[in-house]
Amino acid sequence: MVTAKEILDRIETGGHRPTASRRRLLDAVVARGDGFTAEELVAEVKGLGRATVYRTVRLLLKEGLLCKLSLQDGAPRYTLSQKLGHHHHLVCVGCGVVQEFSQSVIEQMLMQLSGAGAIMGHRIEVYVLCPSCQAKSESTPGHSPRTGALA
């Protein structure tokens, strides 16, 4: 589990200051296990200016401490990087919980595509209905998940 302090240390190592604002923002980010928007952080962490939130999100992205999720609708969502290396995401379209995974099969498959050019990077997201959301949707059939996330 990544802690706010670890992230703050990395920020400091990167030549940035571990301010109180950043600590408060990180506490909020660490407390969530799902994808959130910048605006949700603005609402959640009271007393911080909107500009500070957006600037901090940008900083964390650049440092690789946050990942930008490519859901299809609305504002972009972000999630904390649990692993430092390259990884992919498993997003529940019901509750928005985000898990990470890395699968070497994918990397092998990418090799097969290298005829199309030098591979510079890739982005993989898998949308699931997690077991607890499956249970919920069986008991409440009317409920519809965040299908906007689907490709």
Place this chain on the structure above:
Amino acid sequence: MVTAKEILDRIETGGHRPTASRRRLLDAVVARGDGFTAEELVAEVKGLGRATVYRTVRLLLKEGLLCKLSLQDGAPRYTLSQKLGHHHHLVCVGCGVVQEFSQSVIEQMLMQLSGAGAIMGHRIEVYVLCPSCQAKSESTPGHSPRTGALA
């Protein structure tokens, strides 16, 4: 190769009218092999209102005739669906050219993830530097590609 007429036919089949505006927009879309933004279409197809362009893009997305690319920076980009079925994208970070591919290995890999929940969908994009852009970057070392696309 998909033609504007084929797409217009599909639009009509879907219960929408094959108007002159839509035809002009489609001609512009078909002429490009890369990802474009809604705003680029507004500039490119003169005489069409901004609202019409955005509404048409939304219509084409809903019908599955356009794909939304999840690049990281700026406004979302769209590209024409060449295949009708499910597919993935190969995007050149140099020139923005988009190719499609489908690879059963990925689908097999997804099966292995099904322990995490029922898979509802997925999104895969691979960023490459295509052969012609590789040649260019060797002759002009100062040039830097659209690395914003990279995860």
Place this chain on the structure above:
DNA sequence: CTGGTTGCAAAGATTTTGCATTGAA
């Protein structure tokens, strides 16, 4: 005719920027 489609402008939503002030080292 009739209802889908369009253009325009206004409104909405999201993000960035200028600038004076504050705060960490």
Place this chain on the structure above:
DNA sequence: TTCAATGCAAAATCTTTGCAACCAG
């Protein structure tokens, strides 16, 4: 002290919506 970081509000971007006019079937 010094320069990064912050807050605020204005501006910039991108997208949607209300409404009257228009057009395909």
